[in-house]
Amino acid sequence: MIKFESVTKKYGSTIALDDVTFEVGEGEFAFLTGHSGAGKTTLIRLLLCEITPTSGKVLIEGRDLKSLKKSDIPYYRRKIGVIFQDFKLLQDRTVYENVKIATEIDGRTTPEEEKKVQNALKDVGMTNKANLFPRQLSGGEVQRTVIARVLVQKPKVILADEPTGNLDPQTAMQIVDLLQDAAKNGVTVLMATHNADIVDALKHRVIRLKEGKIQSDVKKGKYEKND
């Protein structure tokens, strides 16, 4: 599903990613670990087509992202669900509206779509908070809203950039459980994290980055203390 072929990304003279090659299959759940500045966010930005690689290829479903025209990028992004550490919710819209926006962007406005929004909110346990605004929610609730938004997108890939960064351990585990459920349903999940407890507990694949290079790629990995 996701394939990096000798990808290098430079910002001026700074090398953010250096000859990175890996592949993540359909329905696979993989952690991306590494210290701050290791290149995790650059890797996610490449997958989102926010930036292009200096050299090498980034492929999704076999398609080189460089071949995408500017006008194709919005349609491509609709297949990618993104969860950010800073949530990126629209502050002046309710939980319900924030989730529904994903269907509106996709031009889906039928009553069935409204039902899907309600179901997504139910799946993340946010039905009773649907009419609240993000500022009225706890960190965990905000992140669950983001996950509901991702779920209604029906993405093929979920990219999670430190989704548990601001959450207590219990809430963080709830969020990861939701992502695991998505992976069980065939969605590829790539999660950048610093949360050692979660990485160690789930025993999923761990791709470890260090100074822009892949340091290790272990099928049932653990969190390295140096990260």
Added chain:
Amino acid sequence: MINTAVKHIRRSPYQALTAIMIMTITFFVATILILLAYGSSTTLKYFETKPQLMAYLVKDGTQEDAERISKKLQSDPRVERVKIVTQEEALQIYKELSSSQPLISEFVSPKTLPISIDFSVADLKFTQELISELEKDPKIDEINFTASLGTGQSLEEAVDKLSNISKYLKIAGGVTLTFLILSSLLVLLVIIGMRISSRRDEIEILQLLGATSGFIRSPFIAEGVFYAVVGAFAGWLLASLLTLYLSPSLVAYFAGVPFLPKDLFGLLKLFGIILTGQILLALILGASGSFVAIKRYLKI
């Protein structure tokens, strides 16, 4: 799109009010100027198409002579409305004009008055050449303008004056309107630009979620169009109400001159046409103002 635009407006009501007020002023002045232009051109047309010229036949001129000349004039494209005034009709007019002295008119016989042909020109610029051509006819004694405006001015002078006023009104109106439209466009541009700047985060989120540029831009366009259309309607309404309020005085002041349509239906029809034009202009103004702001501030 509409919902998002309404939310933008509700969130910053003072900016919205500023845009709407500027638009209202522009379209209020536009409506007044259009009404003035309409009034001046109908007044001009009224005077231009009034019977203006009278060709008097020589004393021995006959009805047949009058009909021959009348036919010639009727086939001339420079001439509008031709009417033969017989000796009896001339006497009747004379009696009406001298009604304060009935005794004098009693002594006047129809035979002392010449047959004449009343006609008007399609455009006053043809007057002199027509007079010159007609004067060559041996059966024509003299050709006169029929009336003055009672102020010592000839009709030609008055029409010239009116024509000048109408011309300057159109120029001054055009300049004022251009200035106001440009000001409105700039205000719209600044306000939509401010809206875009204050919504940078939202725009970034929408982009990451896969929103097309059309999806992101359309609420801003809708907002600009909304300001312009509401402003156009408000400006038109104010100007129309003011005109309706003043119309009895205007009709009385201009007496028989159709400065404005005399009946309510005609007036409402005129207002309807102006509103349609204003709304179309508002749509163009709103969309183009927002479009320029988007091009300038929303590079996606």
